[in-house]
Every structure is written in C-alpha cells, then in structure tokens.
Amino acid sequence: MPPRRSRGGSELQESCGGQRDPDFRAFASRARLKPRFAFSPGSASSWSQLGMWYRRLPRLFVVPHRPTGSTSPRVPWLPRDRAVPAATTCWHHTAPESLKCAWQLHGDHLELRYANTLMRFDFVWLRDHCRSASCYNTKTNQRSLDTASVDLGIKPKAVRVDETTLFLTWPDGHVTRYGLEWLVKNSYEGQKQQVMHPRILWNAEIYRQAQVPSVDCQSFLETDEGLKEFLQNFLLYGIAFVENVTPTKEDTEILAERISLIRETIYGRMWYFTSDFSRGDTAYTKLALDRHTDTTYFQEPCGIQVFHCLKHEGTGGRTLLVDGFYAAEQVLRQAPDQFELLSKVPLKHEYVENVGDCHNHMIGVGPVLNVYPWNNELYLIRYNNYDRAVINTVPYDVVHRWYAAHRTLTAELRRPENELWVKLKPGKALFIDNWRVLHGREAFTGYRQLCGCYLTRDDVLNTARLLGLQA
C-alpha cells in the first residue's frame, strides 16, 4: 500500500512539511501590478500589455539532461544567481564580520541580506507568516492567525537578528521569529530562482542515451524503492514503464492504484478500447493519430494516462511519444514572442459526441502553454489539433500571429529527431504525463486491444512527495 492516504503515523510524511508556495497575490499587490488578465478582448493593443511584467522575469524552466554514462537518476539543480547589489544606505549587522546577515527597515518593507540573497519582505507578509504557537498549528500545518485581523499598515517596532534567526516585535508586543534559512527558502527572491518541478527535457537521442530502466511490476507494487525509482523517472522524463505486468485490466488497475486515484471520465474508470467505433472518436478506429495530448476539452486536462496493450494480432500500431516541453523550449529559444503568445492566448477545445447512446459535449478553455507566472516555468501543454474548437476568443490580428506561433511549435513537435516510437506489448504498462508528453499512434491492421485509465495528477505528485521526491 502506498503511504498516501493515512494522514497520521507515516514516517514518510515529514518530507512534505513546510513546502508552501509564496503568496502570489501578495507579490502582485506589493509590486503594484495591474491584474494580468484585465484586458478588453476587443482591443488589439491591450494584448501587447498582457506580457508586460513577464518580460522582466527570467526564462527558467529547463533542467540540463543527465550526462551520458551516468546511470542513477540525479535531480539536477539550477545554479542560483544571488548577485547582491552594493548597499547604498546603512545596513545593520548585529555582530561584526562573521555574520552573513544584514538588514534595513524601510517605510513599507524589510530588506534582508542573507546567504548572498537580497530579499524584500512586506510587513503584512511577515506578520501573516508568523509560526508562533498562537498563529500557526504545527500539528495540522495550518495557519490559525486570522489574516484579516492584521492591520494593513502594520510595522514592526523592533528588529533583531542573530546567527540563525530574525526576531520581529510587533506593536502589540507579539514576537515573531523566522529562521534565516526558512526565509531564504520561502522568500519570493529565493523561490523565483528555483524550478518547482525538476525535469530532463528530451528528444529521442537524449531519452535513449539516458537508458531509463523500466521498473519491475513486483518491485513497483511491493517496495518503496521500486515505486520511488518509477516515480523519479516519471517526474524527470514525463514517461515511465512498468514491466512484467499480468496483461489484464484488473492488474493494470492495481498498478494505477499504487500511485494515485483513478480519474473517472466520460470514458469510464478503467477502459478497454479497440477499433470498433463504439465511441465517437478517432481513437476507436484503426487510423493513425498524430501527436496530441488527451482531454484538452476538460477545464483541467487529465494529468496522467496509463496504457497497457493487452492484445495485437496485426501490423503497425506503434506508439509515438514526443516531449512537448522540449519542443516548447526550442520555440522559446527561437522566438520568445511566439512562446509568450502561446502562453497567453486562451483557446477552446471541444468534444462533441453523438454515437449510439453516448452523448457528450465538453469544453475546456486555456492557452496551449501554461506557465507559472512567478518564474515562467512551463507546467502544462494543451495540444490537440483534432479537438481544438472554433477560435472565437481572439481578435483577427492576434489570431494570425497565434497561427504563426502554433506553426513554429508544430514544426518542433514534428521534428523526426524528437519522436520516440515504441511498440506497446502485453505485460508492459506505459504511464504518460499528459500535461507534458504528447502521444500518437501509427495506423494498424488486425485486432488490437488497449486498456488503461487516467490518473489525478495531484495524487501522483502526493505519492511522490511522500516518498521524498521533489514534485
């Protein structure tokens, strides 16, 4: 059993504590930014304002791939650029020389320099993040402080720093202590220089050279090491295989449940499919399918897709895999404005089905590329030319630029050197990160039966974090 579902008693739990994201809205209000999507859809000029503040951010979502020859998957870290500009005003040091920390109190924020990082903290943020017993419950890891009770004009009346800790005394006498390391880790300045999800972007050659091993079914099901190795591969590459699986739907379901909750959709919970056109979608034919991500027509596309081929008596039918983030990275290098357009222009995808008793109409809205606004890290690609709906969310001049950007991305996705072709066989289950890696299939002949399911992404990442992985 995965450790995931019991909230208490697991020694694995400590690894997920204290990893809260910075409050992005606090950032936006501190930096006095206009709401990013407050534009009037009819006005073309307003589109150019959309990306304004993004341009000031570093482009940062790439992790170098594992060098040839290295075997154990190591999570690479980006180098941290912690250049500190020379202080122009007086810095307070509480001890001479040896102390790595200095601070200055300004009218509306505290400036802190520690471990070569220059950080600026809003006073309300500082009060809000007090971890004292009355403000924060360390048993539940939840805030007890009512943030709305904090005076928005609050300012500490005393500041003190020792080797490890910053102490602030508030006007009502309450004292907050912050570990300096904690501040570096949780400050906006510290966070924006890190990736949320370390990944190795790949083309076919990089993936082959990495020689990522498949994990054996028994080790996957019965040991934490097997599960962890599988999840580490999955997080780094966006695809991972389990082998020696009994080729049945039930055994595939057991695999899926080891790492996640199964996401039931209009296709069911665990599905079988073959070329019988039992559903109104090309997947249920023998035709080739170009690279795409699935369920682009959901507001939240399914996070993970599991495929297990149970039978194929015939020819063709190979599976195509393409790392969408690798392709997007090439677009970013060649044409950053096109990357930006693909990450800003909202589009609809749609699933309209009227076959037999199946009647469905799904609509999902979102850009092709989705990035975290604070560090520009890519986290989701929504790419399915079959299911893309009528474009009626963009004015004509933007739509033309969007088509050009879409063409650049498509050209990258279609480069033969980016294509990884695999033949799925009974016994070998494939897990695909449907937010990152595109899949397709070659046309085939004969009887071919696949089973599988979708997984909820949050639960896969939950399992990975409980095993100590950064996810």
Ligand SMILES: C[N+](C)(C)CCCC[C@H](N)C(=O)O
């Ligand atoms: C996987 N399964 C056969 C159940 C569904 C296929 C869904 C196909 C759809 N065009 C999409 O891309 O979302």
Ligand SMILES: O=C(O)CCC(=O)C(=O)O
């Ligand atoms: O038949 C296949 O290999 C995959 C079809 C497909 O794209 C899907 O089911 O999502």
Ligand SMILES: [Fe+2]
């Ligand atoms: Fe698909």
